[in-house]
Amino acid sequence: MKLDCKHVWAQVSDYIDGSVSPEMKADIERHLANCRYCSAVLDSTRNILVLVGDERTFEVPVGFGERLHGRLQEWMDSSGTGG
Amino acid sequence: MKSAAEKDAKQSALAAETAAREAELIARILAGERELFHELIRPYERGLYVAAYAIVQHEADAEDVAQEAVIKAYKGLKSFRGDARFSTWLMAITLNEARSRWRQAKGEQLDFLSDCEESAGDYTPSVLADWRYIPSEQLERKELRQALQEAMAKLSPEHREALILRDVRGMSIAETAEATGANEGLVKVRLFRARISMQKLLAPKLAPKQRGFMGWLTRKAGGQ
Numbered sequence: 310m311k312l313d314c315k316h317v318w319a320q321v322s323d324y325i326d327g328s329v330s331p332e333m334k335a336d337i338e339r340h341l342a343n344c345r346y347c348s349a350v351l352d353s354t355r356n357i358l359v360l361v362g363d364e365r366t367f368e369v370p371v372g373f374g375e376r377l378h379g380r381l382q383e384w385m386d387s388s389g390t391g392g
Numbered sequence: 393m394k395s396a397a398e399k400d401a402k403q404s405a406l407a408a409e410t411a412a413r414e415a416e417l418i419a420r421i422l423a424g425e426r427e428l429f430h431e432l433i434r435p436y437e438r439g440l441y442v443a444a445y446a447i448v449q450h451e452a453d454a455e456d457v458a459q460e461a462v463i464k465a466y467k468g469l470k471s472f473r474g475d476a477r478f479s480t481w482l483m484a485i486t487l488n489e490a491r492s493r494w495r496q497a498k499g500e501q502l503d504f505l506s507d508c509e510e511s512a513g514d515y516t517p518s519v520l521a522d523w524r525y526i527p528s529e530q531l532e533r534k535e536l537r538q539a540l541q542e543a544m545a546k547l548s549p550e551h552r553e554a555l556i557l558r559d560v561r562g563m564s565i566a567e568t569a570e571a572t573g574a575n576e577g578l579v580k581v582r583l584f585r586a587r588i589s590m591q592k593l594l595a596p597k598l599a600p601k602q603r604g605f606m607g608w609l610t611r612k613a614g615g616q
Contacts, residue, residue, distance in 0.1 A: 314519075315516075321587070322584035322587050323580065328580075346520065348523075350520070353517075353518075353523040354517065354587055354590075354595075356526055357590050357598075358559045358587060361540055362562070363528050363531050366560075369438050370451055373437075373458075374434075374438075376455065376459070378430055381459070381462050384463045384466070385466065388467075
């Protein structure tokens with residue numbers, strides 16, 4: 310099937326997840342081979358998701374782990390019962 | 393290069409190994425070795441904070457949510473049946489805690505399970521002529537991290553939730569559905585909207601040809 314750009318955009322997320330059918334995948338890739346705009350949409354989306362998923366993007370406050378385990382321990386000590 | 397099937401098999405084996413190790417830890421905790429609970433949650437604590445922050449958008453509240461969630465998980469460990477992964481169960485507790493905090497703060501009754509949310513809305517990407525790959529090393533620059541965080545803050549809480557679980561925590565669609573209580577179809581819709589929105593918000597800013605990524609970073613750093 311010949312896809313237009315809007316059809317490709319609608320599939321970008323599933324395509325990234327690898328959850329489109331083999332036929333749809335082939336149709337999308339045929340379109341991408343001839344459409345620099347949709348290729349840029351796909352590349353930019355993938356790139357942004359890689360950056361979002363990087364540990365450095367969302368830092369955890371300094372001392373977070375110590376405070377978390379400290380409060381948990383405090384609760385365990387005061388509750389007296391396990392699990 | 394490994395095939396996708398080999399990768400899947402390796403991941404399944406690792407997941408089974410983790411599940412077996414955690415099941416053993418849980419049995420020992422319930423038998424009285426309660427200190428082991430610290431060990432059980434340690435691999436997930438960072439993820440709990442990030443997921444809580446995705447919803448409440450406030451550092452101290454997110455930290456408090458994560459603390460409350462681990463205490464609730466400890467108290468409810470007996471009820472963990474092992475049908476889902478421990479990490480998914482723990483995440484579901486954290487999300488419930490974060491949603492409840494968010495509702496209190498906003499005084500709103502947001503239905504995280506509704507599938508008719510924002511039926512309107514423009515979910516088309518920003519169209520560019522080309523894209524030059526931005527390597528992860530650029531995240532050393534505060535301006536880029538800030539741009540990503542600001543874009544994320546503009547998404548709705550349920551879109552942020554889906555994006556964080558899938559694209560930051562690397563959970564599968566099925567696990568994301570299980571942790572959020574939404575069905576897989578709704579998770580996919582939210583994910584599509586969240587990803588397209590992020591592209592739309594960030595691509596024009598970061599694209600080299602349109603405004604100049606390095607130039608944008610420099611202007612941003614200079615407060616212009």
